[in-house]
Amino acid sequence: DVKVTQSSRYLVKRTGEKVFLECVQDMDHENMFWYRQDPGLGLRLIYFSYDVKMKEKGDIPEGYSVSREKKERFSLILESASTNQTSMYLCASSLANRYTFGSGTRLTVV
């Protein structure tokens, strides 16, 4: 079974901290994505990557960056966490447009 693993289920960070969210997939998929999910807004794309060391901005990249040094790992970085980045963060990988999601990281910034 295809698996996408996010390193933390819950995180609490302070305003201004640098935050790393890690995602690993075991399917050898080329495409990986980071979304945030907020009530009433659905899933919004932050960044995606279609190859190692390649990255593209999604719809809401401000305040975020990403790193993809290896095919299986895609990291989301909050450069200086703010309270409006409190959200559920979902990582996904895809093959033929069918997404496999991780279980999500619920991040609270205080």
Add this chain to the structure above:
Amino acid sequence: EDQVTQSPEALRLQEGESSSLNCSYTVSGLRGLFWYRQDPGKGPEFLFTLYSAGEEKEKERLKATLTKKESFLHITAPKPEDSATYLCAVQADGGFKTIFGAGTRLFVKA
């Protein structure tokens, strides 16, 4: 602008009471329409892909249909374990991004 709108936001059913969820979409050219199920505290799980108007897919008590402007997820004789949020998403021709709707929260009472 490509857009996905789901209705209703929430739906409460009695066990055995069949109903439908709606997904309206606006996209320049449809590459695929996707349905996902999301349980609380988990990432979305893939259900169906539909590619062209008139196409139908079935899985247990769920049946997805597609027209040129909308998709329906029909739930026949639902059970409490069908309670979840159902997400609709589209991908446009020539595009790389998948656009998600905000979801319909389904509650099925025994």
